[in-house]
Amino acid sequence: MTSQVNQKILLIYGQIADPSQQALDGILTICHHQDNFPPTIWPVSDSHFKALVHLSPGPNRLRFDFTSPKLASNNSSIPAHSSWMNINCLPVTSSPPVQLVILLGKDSPGTFDAVPERVNREGNDLDTAKRKFRMAAYLWQAFTGEQMYRNGFGRRCFRFEEEWQSGTLTFRDHESRQMRSEAKIHVVRSEKSVKELRDLNLAQQYDKATRKGDLFSIAMEAVKGYFKPMPGQKQYVSVLLLDAHWDTQSRTITGHAALGGGSGEIQLGIFGSQALQSYPTCLEDVIPAFTDCTRTDTSFVANDCNESGSNWEAANIGIGAHLHETGHMLGCPHQESGVMLRDYVRFNRTFSCREPYSTRTKSPGMRLCLPKDECIWHRLDTLRFRYHPCFRLPSDSPVNGDDSVRVWPVDNGKVIITAPSGIAFVEIFADSDGTCRSWLEYGNGDGSSGGPPRQIMLTENDLKSRLADDKKSQKLKVCIHSAGQGSHTVEDFGQLSSKSSVVKLPNGQTGYKGSQLGTSQQEGSSPEQIILESAIKQTKLLTSIKVYHGFALDGIEFCYEDLTSQLFGKRGGQPGGSEFLLARLSFLLAGTALQAFLDLAQHG
Numbered sequence: 001m002t003s004q005v006n007q008k009i010l011l012i013y014g015q016i017a018d019p020s021q022q023a024l025d026g027i028l029t030i031c032h033h034q035d036n037f038p039p040t041i042w043p044v045s046d047s048h049f050k051a052l053v054h055l056s057p058g059p060n061r062l063r064f065d066f067t068s069p070k071l072a073s074n075n076s077s078i079p080a081h082s083s084w085m086n087i088n089c090l091p092v093t094s095s096p097p098v099q100l101v102i103l104l105g106k107d108s109p110g111t112f113d114a115v116p117e118r119v120n121r122e123g124n125d126l127d128t129a130k131r132k133f134r135m136a137a138y139l140w141q142a143f144t145g146e147q148m149y150r151n152g153f154g155r156r157c158f159r160f161e162e163e164w165q166s167g168t169l170t171f172r173d174h175e176s177r178q179m180r181s182e183a184k185i186h187v188v189r190s191e192k193s194v195k196e197l198r199d200l201n202l203a204q205q206y207d208k209a210t211r212k213g214d215l216f217s218i219a220m221e222a223v224k225g226y227f228k229p230m231p232g233q234k235q236y237v238s239v240l241l242l243d244a245h246w247d248t249q250s251r252t253i254t255g256h257a258a259l260g261g262g263s264g265e266i267q268l269g270i271f272g273s274q275a276l277q278s279y280p281t282c283l284e285d286v287i288p289a290f291t292d293c294t295r296t297d298t299s300f301v302a303n304d305c306n307e308s309g310s311n312w313e314a315a316n317i318g319i320g321a322h323l324h325e326t327g328h329m330l331g332c333p334h335q336e337s338g339v340m341l342r343d344y345v346r347f348n349r350t351f352s353c354r355e356p357y358s359t360r361t362k363s364p365g366m367r368l369c370l371p372k373d374e375c376i377w378h379r380l381d382t383l384r385f386r387y388h389p390c391f392r393l394p395s396d397s398p399v400n401g402d403d404s405v406r407v408w409p410v411d412n413g414k415v416i417i418t419a420p421s422g423i424a425f426v427e428i429f430a431d432s433d434g435t436c437r438s439w440l441e442y443g444n445g446d447g448s449s450g451g452p453p454r455q456i457m458l459t460e461n462d463l464k465s466r467l468a469d470d471k472k473s474q475k476l477k478v479c480i481h482s483a484g485q486g487s488h489t490v491e492d493f494g495q496l497s498s499k500s501s502v503v504k505l506p507n508g509q510t511g512y513k514g515s516q517l518g519t520s521q522q523e524g525s526s527p528e529q530i531i532l533e534s535a536i537k538q539t540k541l542l543t544s545i546k547v548y549h550g551f552a553l554d555g556i557e558f559c560y561e562d563l564t565s566q567l568f569g570k571r572g573g574q575p576g577g578s579e580f581l582l583a584r585l586s587f588l589l590a591g592t593a594l595q596a597f598l599d600l601a602q603h604g
Contacts, residue, residue: 004088005055005155006393009283011142011350012051013371016066016081019047026068033060038172040283044068045353046368052142052283052351054169055089062087095392097161099237100137100327101186103130103219103270108243111439114277116298122281126242130185131168132279133179133240136319137183138169138284140326143350144377148391151382158236158330158390162186171282189220197243198254204418206235206252206362215257219270229265236267236390238326244272246302253302258321260328261273269329274302275318278311289315290348293356309359312348320344320375327377331384331485332392336435338378349374380436387483397451403486407515409501413459415493415515421484422452428463428478430471436479438466452483460497490515507536530566532558548577 013570023046030053031039040327042051044066053062054343066081068455104110110126122128137160145157160183167173189196197218201210203457219239246254254403256272280289292311296303301314304321308314324339332340348369350354355365366373375387385391387399407417417423428438438591443452464472496515503511535544541561548555548571556570557577571577 009051009138009142011146016047022069023047029065032144032297033064035466038170048353051395098158101239103239105197105243108194112273112276112300115297116122118277131281134183137281140323147377153386156391188226203254216259239270242270260325267329269325271322275314278314290352307360318345320347332381335378338376343375347375403484403489405480405482409512413497415497419454421482421483423482426480431474433474544581546577546579549573
């Protein structure tokens, strides 16, 4: 059997024989395809193993050799206990990459905090920082790809921009200067000095700081200046703040902020380098990094949030919390569990079957870490990723460019929701919920069912039936997400589906107020509504629309064939406005466009 993946570093886990019959400890050696990557060695604990394999583009035939002191071995070149696996690796180049950036002050020496022993053994210069950040990013990718697979969304994950460079994913490449295509680390200099970046007023964890969000703005400005994105060319950027520094006098990490978000052309996540010394530099370092019990020496490095009392725990916090901010960069909010809470304190369990003593919990670590014990992405995070541009596969169906979501009530308390790109999922919140705990999913994750539905119908009773009993009497909020990455929030679903949304038209017919009606509520605005006469009088013919505007929209005037008109707003801005004539044969199309135009006007 041959599997197909799209990422360079793949997480594989499994068992040696039957653990219930005989639990074995030993060593698993993975020999890569045609020896194009050095063999790697991984521990086997109680017959369970976890390993990271390096894949080359195209077919990969991997050999797994198991040895144990409890098992007899032969003298041949191939061990007695071996198995083979075939994996096709097809790198994706059609989706936007996650860009990896190291941000420095304009006068930074390019070093990071490390204890003297680490500095002597592996260095703390810019080259070491790049190797450690690159390896951490590939751990993010391996973890996320496995989580997507476990959630039923196939082998999909974000990719990195790569470049032909001296390889660093094995220490042998670093020593021999072997060239490979690996993730590019962009080195960007800020216009700020190191002293300015380490100002205590910018330190996010300093209680008396007055400008805790400024590091995000500084990073955003530097990243925009470096990538120079054009309108519509969105970049997804994860930044390591290399000049983060443990200030022993104030007992504060300066030059550090853990933030993610963005808008426009840049989506950004930032995190400091305070735990960078604990990161692995290559695949051979992964298990040592996540099993290193060396206590954190706060004379030189920080014990971040008092959860980094040893090297392996510091690696969890540094790599995991940076992944958390990268999650924000990819559009994920905080969740009730998983990476977007603080589940990354057990990030090590994804890659290691054994867990050392924990200074955080002051208890022995887990003897055997199984998949059920590992750090996770919350199901809602994976639903967001399923339709995210960075996770798209060439086999995915094209997504409609219209990401909008429309919501309006109809008869008998029902609410219709439509989205041209399809409705991916609906989050359900009780009034007391800080994070989403109930949701509805639509469509098959692997795309085999033809994509998510473009129209659904919901009722308040159906939604409340999914809440806990003690929350069913609370006000209900829903957030609808489209496959095109659009969303719309209904703050009070009960009110929308009630009689308050019903309008009696002058001709006796019944109309319904859509969810987006009146949501602008801008300062200085006043409520105003009109019912187009052409919608209720067959003899009334709409011939043109005048838009009054300057820098903003002032009003819209609907002009009829009998020379009458209806004004929504006021006749401000450019004298006479801009007039758009409607052809008789285009009334149906014009009506559709007009609805979208009115929605925009009410938001403006």
